[in-house]
Amino acid sequence: MADFNFELVSPERLLLSERVTEVVIPATEGEMTVMANHAPTMTTLKPGVVTVKTAAGATNRYVVFGGFADILPTGCTLLAESAVSSDEFDRASLDKRIAAVKAQIDENNHSDEHLTRLEQFLAELTQLNEIVVAA
Amino acid sequence: MPSLKDLKNRIASVKATQKITKAMKMVAAAKLRRAQEAAEAARPYSQRMSAVLSNIAQAVGGDADAPLLMTGTGKDQTHLLVVCTAERGLCGGFNGQIARFARDHVRKLLAQGKTVKIICVGKKGFDILRREFASLIIDRVDLREVKKIGFENADVIGKKIISLFEKSEFDVCTLFYSEFKSVISQVPTALQLIPAAVPEGVSADTGAIYEYEPDAGEILSDLIPRNISVQVFRALLENVAGEMGAKMSAMDNATRNAGEMINKLTLNYNRQRQAQITKELIEIISGAEAL
Numbered sequence: 565m566a567d568f569n570f571e572l573v574s575p576e577r578l579l580l581s582e583r584v585t586e587v588v589i590p591a592t593e594g595e596m597t598v599m600a601n602h603a604p605t606m607t608t609l610k611p612g613v614v615t616v617k618t619a620a621g622a623t624n625r626y627v628v629f630g631g632f633a634d635i636l637p638t639g640c641t642l643l644a645e646s647a648v649s650s651d652e653f654d655r656a657s658l659d660k661r662i663a664a665v666k667a668q669i670d671e672n673n674h675s676d677e678h679l680t681r682l683e684q685f686l687a688e689l690t691q692l693n694e695i696v697v698a699a
Numbered sequence: 700m701p702s703l704k705d706l707k708n709r710i711a712s713v714k715a716t717q718k719i720t721k722a723m724k725m726v727a728a729a730k731l732r733r734a735q736e737a738a739e740a741a742r743p744y745s746q747r748m749s750a751v752l753s754n755i756a757q758a759v760g761g762d763a764d765a766p767l768l769m770t771g772t773g774k775d776q777t778h779l780l781v782v783c784t785a786e787r788g789l790c791g792g793f794n795g796q797i798a799r800f801a802r803d804h805v806r807k808l809l810a811q812g813k814t815v816k817i818i819c820v821g822k823k824g825f826d827i828l829r830r831e832f833a834s835l836i837i838d839r840v841d842l843r844e845v846k847k848i849g850f851e852n853a854d855v856i857g858k859k860i861i862s863l864f865e866k867s868e869f870d871v872c873t874l875f876y877s878e879f880k881s882v883i884s885q886v887p888t889a890l891q892l893i894p895a896a897v898p899e900g901v902s903a904d905t906g907a908i909y910e911y912e913p914d915a916g917e918i919l920s921d922l923i924p925r926n927i928s929v930q931v932f933r934a935l936l937e938n939v940a941g942e943m944g945a946k947m948s949a950m951d952n953a954t955r956n957a958g959e960m961i962n963k964l965t966l967n968y969n970r971q972r973q974a975q976i977t978k979e980l981i982e983i984i985s986g987a988e989a990l
Contacts (some may be wrong), residue, residue, distance in 0.1 A: 571743075573743050573744045573747060574744065574850070575741055575744045575745075575850040575853075575928075575929060575932055576737070576740060576741060576744075576849065576850055577740035577741070577743075578740065578743045578744075591912060592912070592913065593912050593913060603910055604908060604909045604910065605909060605910045605911075605912060606751065606754075606755065606909045606910070606911050606912070606915075606918060607911070607912040607913075607918070608912075608913070608917075608918055608921050631925075632751070632918065632921070632922065634747065634751050641747055643744060643747055643748060643751070645850070645854075645925070646850065646851075678865075
């Protein structure tokens, strides 16, 4: 199968840069699978799990919290706000994030639009929590 | 004239100081390397970020619904200055340099009749600016407890700036930090965050027509707040590297000065000791002659 270059970048460092055949990314509008020669697309991400199939055949999973993806026929770059390999993923940090968002909603001084965004974010985080527990 | 014992004590104390400054220099050198590595590692993200940003900005073009964060409020009455300095001193003129640069800027703005608000990141800048502009400082961020600056620290500051902007607390936001040129040279720099100056001509992959999901405007309004946090993060990293560089050269100077001082004191000490021996000899000889 044709492979392409995939890069996973977090603000702190370049996490991954290698040849892959298939990447499943949690885009805001639903999950999408990127393969070689994908049409150029730019999309935002929601918190979720990125599944990477490398050219060597291994499957790696990473947990990301938001960010965006820049997809070109020749490669795909994922700029994640924070990304960790699912093996190293720490449940406590997710719980902390959920608690922080809940606290923000409880502050109750937000505009409606902002509140909706926060609630959506909370829903996405909770969903991610379930996925991780199931895995 | 200090006695021999006094001189001895002084030499011992200067030697102790020299040991401390030498150790501090070594620590700063190790930390500098780490800070440089961190700055290096953060580079790919900010590079891609600006490439993507300029791509989208071109796609959106002069659209009326471009986010306010990019276009600004159209006024420039109230200025928010985010001044990033170090948490600790003993690093030469590093903190003073940034604070002075920011102070001149504040004075200029005040002279033009603008309203100025200041957020201080780091204790040292706060201490310096407080003397003159205590009433203008609206907030301060303390990073003293932070061992290694992560993106979360920058994100907190970024979110703070954005929420102030959404409450229309200011029109223009400028970030003050020290650009790390080399170990011996750090240049205080002002960077305008809001309205965001969109980087131009960095897009390497022009020609590709992107599909946007959701639409370009929405991605842009998601990207720009992120970009602010990234800029703050970069500034903080540069600051840490700069601080360590400045500390290293300051401590190097201190060590050298202590060395010179020890040489001078030792010379003095030996001279006095010799004088004393001569004096004693003369006393003995003249005593013997008198007999």
